[in-house]
Amino acid sequence: MTNVTPAATRLIDLVQYLFSKNAGPYLITFDAIFGDDESYHRVCNSGVITKERMAALFNVPPARILSVYHYDAGRVIKFTMIRDISSGDFGDRSVFGSQMWTPLINLEIPAAT
Amino acid sequence: MTREIRVLSPGGSLGYGVNAASLQRGIESGVDVIGADSGSTDMGPYYLGSGRPYHSRATMKRDIRLLLLAGVPNRIPVLIGTGGGAGADIHVKWARAIIEEIAREEHLAFKLAVIHAEQSKDYLRSRLLAGKVQPMPGVPDLIETRLDGCERLVAQMGMEPFIEALDQEADVVLAGRACDSAIFAAFPTRAGMDPGLALHVGKILECGAMSAVPPTGRDCLMAILRDNGAEILAPNPDREVTPFSVAAHMVYEVEHPYLQGEPSGVLDFSEVVFESTDRHSTIISGTKFHEHAMPTLRFEGAECVGYRSFVLGGIRDPYLIQQIDEFTDGCTQQTMEIAGLDTGAEIKWILYGRDGVMGAMEPERDAPIHELGVLAEVLAPSLEVAHDIAALLEARMIGFPYTGAKTRTAHVAFPFSPLVNDTGPVYRFSVLHVAELEKASHLISLFPIELHEVRG
Numbered sequence: 001m002t003n004v005t006p007a008a009t010r011l012i013d014l015v016q017y018l019f020s021k022n023a024g025p026y027l028i029t030f031d032a033i034f035g036d037d038e039s040y041h042r043v044c045n046s047g048v049i050t051k052e053r054m055a056a057l058f059n060v061p062p063a064r065i066l067s068v069y070h071y072d073a074g075r076v077i078k079f080t081m082i083r084d085i086s087s088g089d090f091g092d093r094s095v096f097g098s099q100m101w102t103p104l105i106n107l108e109i110p111a112a113t
Numbered sequence: 114m115t116r117e118i119r120v121l122s123p124g125g126s127l128g129y130g131v132n133a134a135s136l137q138r139g140i141e142s143g144v145d146v147i148g149a150d151s152g153s154t155d156m157g158p159y160y161l162g163s164g165r166p167y168h169s170r171a172t173m174k175r176d177i178r179l180l181l182l183a184g185v186p187n188r189i190p191v192l193i194g195t196g197g198g199a200g201a202d203i204h205v206k207w208a209r210a211i212i213e214e215i216a217r218e219e220h221l222a223f224k225l226a227v228i229h230a231e232q233s234k235d236y237l238r239s240r241l242l243a244g245k246v247q248p249m250p251g252v253p254d255l256i257e258t259r260l261d262g263c264e265r266l267v268a269q270m271g272m273e274p275f276i277e278a279l280d281q282e283a284d285v286v287l288a289g290r291a292c293d294s295a296i297f298a299a300f301p302t303r304a305g306m307d308p309g310l311a312l313h314v315g316k317i318l319e320c321g322a323m324s325a326v327p328p329t330g331r332d333c334l335m336a337i338l339r340d341n342g343a344e345i346l347a348p349n350p351d352r353e354v355t356p357f358s359v360a361a362h363m364v365y366e367v368e369h370p371y372l373q374g375e376p377s378g379v380l381d382f383s384e385v386v387f388e389s390t391d392r393h394s395t396i397i398s399g400t401k402f403h404e405h406a407m408p409t410l411r412f413e414g415a416e417c418v419g420y421r422s423f424v425l426g427g428i429r430d431p432y433l434i435q436q437i438d439e440f441t442d443g444c445t446q447q448t449m450e451i452a453g454l455d456t457g458a459e460i461k462w463i464l465y466g467r468d469g470v471m472g473a474m475e476p477e478r479d480a481p482i483h484e485l486g487v488l489a490e491v492l493a494p495s496l497e498v499a500h501d502i503a504a505l506l507e508a509r510m511i512g513f514p515y516t517g518a519k520t521r522t523a524h525v526a527f528p529f530s531p532l533v534n535d536t537g538p539v540y541r542f543s544v545l546h547v548a549e550l551e552k553a554s555h556l557i558s559l560f561p562i563e564l565h566e567v568r569g
Contacts, residue, residue, distance in 0.1 A: 017361070021366045026250070026252050060474065074360035074370065086541060094470065095155075099471075100470075100474065
């Protein structure tokens with residue numbers, strides 16, 4: 001028998017819910033909610049969801065990523081972005097901050113070590 | 114005997130269509146107070162700025178009728194927060210007229226308390242000059258001219274004015290802009306329950322059955338507060354409330370997962386315990402509340418930034434899609450040349466199918482495109498100017514000569530006649546700031562209460 005290194009998994013295949021939403025008119029918050037502890041801890045420990053990585057993924061300056069939190073009781077990883085245009089102002093593209101999360105779908109999560 | 118207070122929420126937003134069967138089941142199970150959140154900043158600044166209501170009047174009337182018929186004959190107080198969507202005086206007046214109309218139609222008699230949340234600019238100005246105003250995260254610092262430019266200013270009341278209205282024996286409370294949690298926390302706190310637990314319950318109930326499985330904001334949720342915790346349950350038997358569904362919802366549309374600001378302090382969920390029951394419900398306990406030395410209030414104001422007209426169309430021509438930036442830039446340039454440089458107008462293009470939703474954040478901007486939705490919007494100092502410039506833009510969209518054109522007809526498929534559509538004023542939340550109060554009593558005195566004997 002040979003040892004097989006498990007392949008990386010896409011974030012979408014580990015979460016129960018993945019979405020973006022306003023946290024007030026000047027912020028968009030992104031929530032990855034996990035249905036089981038194993039997937040939640042795997043993504044937490046992977047170090048993939050950081051301010052720097054999220055800034056690069058969304059093509060925004062790192063200062064626009066306000067915070068990243070892990071909340072164990074809800075099995076939630078959350079990060080929040082400062083909008084460039086506030087909700088409903090001229091040039092806004094999403095009043096509710098929805099539909100901004102899809103670049104997270106294919107985020108590669110390395111195998112648990 | 115353990116005392117308990119039973120609170121019902123009809124859903125995430127009154128005016129979206131309450132689930133009447135769930136409401137009936139909830140009331141039959143025993144309810145001490147009905148709370149209903151009826152507004153937000155979530156729909157953007159237009160409603161606060163323009164003074165227009167957010168919801169449809171017909172649906173709002175249907176929903177309020179259901180609540181009044183559930184509450185008033187059964188002597189269950191009905192508390193409505195952020196009336197009319199944005200909670201300024203004009204919105205509250207709109208909602209009050211609906212309440213009084215229903216009372217006449219249904220022959221209901223009750224004491225109505227109307228709580229105002231609209232503020233003069235003087236109080237916030239004095240706190241600004243005293244250095245006691247902070248922006249919410251991501252919001253620019255407040256400057257006096259921006260405050261002066263607001264169409265309307267509201268402050269988000271806590272539970273204190275609701276408690277005051279209940280002390281004055283109101284059967285129905287219609288409040289202007291209010292913290293969602295306060296609507297649900299006021300009655301249990303007044304009855305002697307722990308205010309931190311009551312506010313936590315409010316945070317859960319304000320979105321209706323979003324804390325249930327399957328989640329939705331369009332169904333009822335209930336809480337039973339006891340001395341050692343609160344049980345969260347769904348009246349609809351097709352939903353259950355699990356520790357995970359409650360905990361996961363607590364992070365919804367907030368920046369911090371377990372610290373959340375209220376006027377009189379900060380709610381702390383870091384040590385909350387969630388226990389499931391054998392009744393498809395979940396009990397929460399262990400909420401902490403760190404009281405501020407001096408309370409704060411969040412102020413919200415919207416200023417008009419101009420007037421908008423737009424042209425909407427679709428492009429299927431592959432040769433034009435290849436040249437789309439040349440086309441949109443060329444249309445903008447020719448339009449501005451003809452209109453003149455001193456109009457004060459601005460043109461923005463949204464290209465659905467390429468990067469319409471995400472703009473500069475779109476990672477797949479270079480993916481193949483077979484069809485584009487084109488939204489050209491114009492912002493100008495008056496609606497007349499916006500309309501004129503959009504008309505010029507529309508004429509360019511018909512005939513702009515892009516490189517390699519194969520067609521001699523209009524380049525864009527327009528779905529509407531009229532081709533130019535005017536949406537009117539555009540607003541911005543220019544005030545979204547927290548002020549430390551001068552006196553704790555201002556938590557009540559800034560929100561005047563009117564009492565009306567409604568005789569249907």
